[in-house]
Amino acid sequence: MxxxxxxxxxxxxxxxxxxxxxxxxxxxxxxxxxxxxxxxxxxxxxxxxxxxxxxxxxxxxxxxxxxxxxxxxxxxxxxxxxxxxxxxxxPEKQRLSIARGLGGHYWIAGSINGQTVQFMVDTGATAVAMNEGQAQRLGIDYRVVGQPMVVSTASGTANAWRVKFDRVKIGSLEVLGVDGVVVQGSAPTEVLLGMSFLSRVSWREEQGMLVLESKF
CATH class of the missing domain: 2.30.30.830 (SH3 type barrels.)
Structure with missing residues (x-):
């Protein structure tokens, strides 16, 4: 013993x-x-x-x-x-400049949870938003991990699910724990980079460019 x-x-x-x-x-x-x-x-x-x-x-x-x-x-x-x-x-501040593109919008390639995504910047969107087809392509099991909700769209209301992405990245800017919304149907047609990401970085418009910087 x-x-x-x-x-x-x-x-x-x-x-x-x-x-x-x-x-x-x-x-x-x-x-x-x-x-x-x-x-x-x-x-x-x-x-x-x-x-x-x-x-x-x-x-x-x-x-x-x-x-x-x-x-x-x-x-x-x-x-x-x-x-x-x-x-x-x-840490050094990370900075990214995006030129205004098609339709007067700002477009930027990035990733969600390591999966490549083409974002359209939308300051009017409260969260990073996508349709259910895009979520399925990214492997997001939104019906299991998400919380059901109803959202307003250009064509009326739609069923949706509130989710949280582990990480969202554009260029050298990466934000962890980002709120997202998966909308039932085909809208929005583009993945929207909304305020749940943008509020976590500093951003401003300068001469037709959108400038984003890390806050620390």
């Missing part, structure tokens, strides 16, 4: 340095999800799911998140990211 206990203690002592070496940070908070940074790997992880290094999100809200790291649960508040050596990492 003593030998077994001693072996267990030694095993824990050997495992501890590896666990201690992992840097776990919460760098973004949302209802039911958190953005984790584990040893430089950054990902939006929903409650009940595991992220980089096997770190699991037990609960999350605007005040903090409870994470299970190596079997141990602990509350994490929102933290700033730090570079190796302990100095605060000051």
């Amino acid at each position: 003593f030998c077994r206990s001693l072996i267990t203690v030694l095993a824990c002592m050997l495992a501890w340095p590896a666990l201690a070496a992992s840097q776990v940070q919460v760098v973004g908070l949302f209802p039911g999800a958190a953005v984790l940074n584990v040893d430089g790997q950054r990902k939006l992880v929903r409650v009940g799911q595991s992220g980089p290094g096997g770190v699991q999100v037990v609960s999350a809200d605007s005040k903090g998140a409870v994470l299970r790291v190596a079997g141990v649960e602990r509350h994490y508040s929102l933290s700033r990211e730090y570079a190796p050596g302990g100095f605060s990492a000051a």
